[in-house]
Amino acid sequence: MHFPCDRVQSLAALKALPHLESIAAIFIEPLIQGVAGMRLWPVGMLRELRTFCHEQNILLILDEVMTGFGRTGTMFACQQEEVVPDILACAKGLTGGATPLAAVLTQEKIYEAFLGKYAEQKAFCYGHSYTAHPIGCAAALACLDIFEQENVLEQLPAKIEHLNQALATLKTFSPVVEIRQCGFIAGIDIACNPTTQEPYPWQERIGAKICKAAMKYGLLTRPLRYTSGCDTIVFMPPLCITVEQIDQAMEALGKAIVEVC
Ligand SMILES: *Cc1c(COP(=O)(O)O)cnc(C)c1O
Numbered sequence: 001m002h003f004p005c006d007r008v009q010s011l012a013a014l015k016a017l018p019h020l021e022s023i024a025a026i027f028i029e030p031l032i033q034g035v036a037g038m039r040l041w042p043v044g045m046l047r048e049l050r051t052f053c054h055e056q057n058i059l060l061i062l063d064e065v066m067t068g069f070g071r072t073g074t075m076f077a078c079q080q081e082e083v084v085p086d087i088l089a090c091a092k093g094l095t096g097g098a099t100p101l102a103a104v105l106t107q108e109k110i111y112e113a114f115l116g117k118y119a120e121q122k123a124f125c126y127g128h129s130y131t132a133h134p135i136g137c138a139a140a141l142a143c144l145d146i147f148e149q150e151n152v153l154e155q156l157p158a159k160i161e162h163l164n165q166a167l168a169t170l171k172t173f174s175p176v177v178e179i180r181q182c183g184f185i186a187g188i189d190i191a192c193n194p195t196t197q198e199p200y201p202w203q204e205r206i207g208a209k210i211c212k213a214a215m216k217y218g219l220l221t222r223p224l225r226y227t228s229g230c231d232t233i234v235f236m237p238p239l240c241i242t243v244e245q246i247d248q249a250m251e252a253l254g255k256a257i258v259e260v261c
Contacts, residue, residue: 025059030077034066038187039227047081059086069093072183096143101136171186175261186235207231217252
């Protein structure tokens with residue numbers, strides 16, 4: 001089945017679409033877009049979008065694959081704007097990244113729309129070979145236990161604040177032109193010319209070189225490069241990282257940037 005799809009870059013652009021009444025659902029990565037460059041949505045936008053979806057009777061579907069399970073400082077990113085989506089997709093952090101498992105959470109009303117007698121043919125025909133794989137589920141349960149037993153969420157604000165300070169130091173390095181942070185996610189933009197923010201030519205693979213250099217200093221991370229934008233270095237540490245390790249990681253990045261740029 002083919003679903004026509006519009007791509008919009010702001011809430012204003014969404015509201016301006018001429019065929020709102022035919023839109024079934026809206027997908028969004030809440031608070032921050034991941035591989036599209038670690039780009040932050042304006043604060044309050046998600047909440048406004050929720051209100052808009054209610055008004056228009058459009059389902060709000062959140063992709064919390066990256067942001068779920070503490071990554072942004074709360075269990076789910078949508079909680080920061082007191083938003084409850086109609087459908088929420090999650091994966092990575094569900095098992096602490098230890099083994100593959102994904103889950104889709106939905107509201108009762110949507111679940112019930114697929115309930116009925118066999119003859120009604122309302123069944124939601126969907127399944128993966130490994131749906132509810134026992135090892136994945138065991139890892140997820142163990143991960144959720146750790147959240148409780150080790151008070152993972154309670155320890156995050158202090159560590160996120162520490163990261164914020166450490167990033168401010170990194171910002172003083174001249175090739176670093178912008179840093180975006182959302183909880184335990186950071187995107188560090190590197191430019192060839194700090195004044196004009198002109199990016200390095202993509203052929204130089206500057207992001208990859210920086211990450212490779214950082215490995216020598218004990219940090220394993222990855223770069224992103226979006227068509228016309230800067231090279232962005234991603235910093236997305238495990239939630240169990242200590243403040244000392246955050247410092248070590250930032251030091252590694254600083255050294256790598258100086259060495260490569
Ligand atoms: C990693 C990622 C995905 C892909 O998830 P899969 O479980 O590999 O399909 C989707 N959305 C976001 C935001 C991601 O970070």
